[in-house]
Amino acid sequence: MSDSDRGDATEWGSLSRIQKVSDQDARPSSQTARATLALREMLVQGLFRPGERIREVPLAEKLNVSRIPLHLALERLAHEGFLEIHPRRGFVVQKFSTEDIYDAIELRGMLEGAAARLASERLRDVKDLAPLEVAAREMVTLVRKSRLTSEGFRQYIELNAKFHADLIALAHSRMLQRAIERACTLPFASPSAFLKRQTISPDLRELFIISADQHCQILEAIAGREGMRAEIVTREHSRVARRNLEDALRSRDIPADIAGARLVSI
Amino acid sequence: MSDSDRGDATEWGSLSRIQKVSDQDARPSSQTARATLALREMLVQGLFRPGERIREVPLAEKLNVSRIPLHLALERLAHEGFLEIHPRRGFVVQKFSTEDIYDAIELRGMLEGAAARLASERLRDVKDLAPLEVAAREMVTLVRKSRLTSEGFRQYIELNAKFHADLIALAHSRMLQRAIERACTLPFASPSAFLKRQTISPDLRELFIISADQHCQILEAIAGREGMRAEIVTREHSRVARRNLEDALRSRDIPADIAGARLVSI
DNA sequence: CAATGATGTTTTGCATGCAAAATCCTGACA
């Protein structure tokens, strides 16, 4: 429930804002925002079956909003990719296959890779990398501890989100930023999708170490204006998510651990 | 006015559907669809100033729809990237810089390049390339004619759209397809954005020849499972649009010729 | 028995009107 605090649902640039979980859940300023938040949460938690048709009236009652804001929320979630619009027939919950997830991860990898390359090409001052280096260093420190507390875990997720957001901002491309935000609206495509797993196996710890090191390599490449290397390492970095997913699929603990997994068939 | 015939505004997979311009303008089934179509057209034609705030009531009167469908249409256009949402303050027309256009074109090139690579990796039967080959051949035939009639021009645009749509479909990746559709919602990012120019200089004719040949090279690469080559040529292919834009910028005939150019500042 | 058509029910699309937020305008005061 920690990624549900973007102020208003469709405001842009939300990815680059660092979310403070300060005041509990902020104030969902409008009915539409409230409905969007609640619905996204329900979808991610798997309270709807993939392929299920959504009826507006009962759902509106359940969420305590009227049909107009609910309809607006549904439209937004459709644009995010959770629902499908059937012109005069309402909304249907999307189905995803594991192939879709793999493709989504690879897509994000491509886009973030391009962002890293652009960042290295367009970097004006090496000082601009400072906040990223801080985050990367702290993540390394975290994963080096023999035992990862759940607080450390939370910190890692937050630092990771900040790192990725800052990296994308460094590309100085609104269009690319937009594309990445879109690609990450589906929860299982986001960089921290598979970080929320509860079972921390030794393998998983290894992945964390690898991932933290990749952050450093990416920064080194950008600082040295090695665009190609920055792109390749960033692309490879996204495959951590894929390995994490494969691991989860093997141990069959998907539904509990991974956000949005209940929308995946097979 | 030829690209305004996608049945219902936000139905997905619209890119892969080949649009028949059969019955004039189809029937915009709902008020929302009507408003979306009309508004998109107005935006592309530059009837709104970038940065301008949109007032719903007068606009609704102007379009002869009520505020609800207008609001839905505005929301959709915001998701397409034409407008910006300010939570309790309404919609504002987006501004774009030439850098944004360049980035949008490069982004599309990357994504279509990835599609071409995936197509070569995932191609099941070489027969699947047949419709693409037909389109590519016809385009070559068209550009070989010494004089390009305006009917031939129209045909080229249609064939080009079909080629790109079919290519993307061959990648067999819903996620990638979605990303490309999103990237192309902005008119100047689409593959045929700069084909609508009215002044056909000799340089432009050369670009057409190059472009038609690139289609053939892409198909050859895919047929030969040369994923890397397919990706690279497709990426390069997208730079035709960039050269076209640069040419237009030099001759300062942007506003008249290029869809959506009036949304571009400087 | 399948296909088609009539009829009632559900469900979405939309118009209208009201309330609250934002904006604008005016004028007082430092």
Next chain:
DNA sequence: TGTCAGGATTTTGCATGCAAAACATCATTG
């Protein structure tokens, strides 16, 4: 002159209700 307060006005957000489209049910007919 610039700033700020406060009221008037505009503008968006939303609730309600109605009409039409989609859907379900069942009877009729070939």
